[in-house]
Amino acid sequence: MRKLFGRLLLLGALAGGVVAARGYLKRGMPGEEVVQIVFDDGSTYVLASNSVEGQEFTDIARKVVEIGV
């Protein structure tokens, strides 16, 4: 019984480690480019999905796509 409990504990620790490592690696990755703005001078500005501004755009855009314009 003690042996089984020990193995379960080890498995749990391993699973936790994998989840934590995935979260850490994902945090460092750049988000998907979701917004592209072209200014009047021809320059382009891109916002990623993991930025606050990018999320502001996509939150509204999602609703607009749902109901149409």
Added chain:
Amino acid sequence: MAETGGAGSTENLDRVLADLRALSGDIASCSVLSKDGELLASSHGEGVDRERVAAMVAALVNLAERVARENDKEHASQVRVKAEGGHVLLVRLDAGDALAATTGPDARVGLVLYDMRNARGEVEKVLEGGREA
């Protein structure tokens, strides 16, 4: 539907939007929004909350203008937003009005924007005629 320049202007704007949709099959819906956030014309029929649509498109236009100001630019002339379920595309017209369109997720967005830019002149001409009337 348009309130700028009376019924003739409305019909002309509706015709331009219908032509744009016919030209660009990827467009699910399109509309023209005034600088003041008023929906001048829309490809939508009755039953759609026009005020809500206008408010949401105006919010996107305002966000884009804010980004432009933050980057020391005068205006955002084109905006492309990828969202769950599709894209929202905006093209700025003269005098601050906007041409807006939505597409599905697999649309050829570059091509749609090209068609929208080509339709811009026609929309501006109709709006200008409506303002002069």
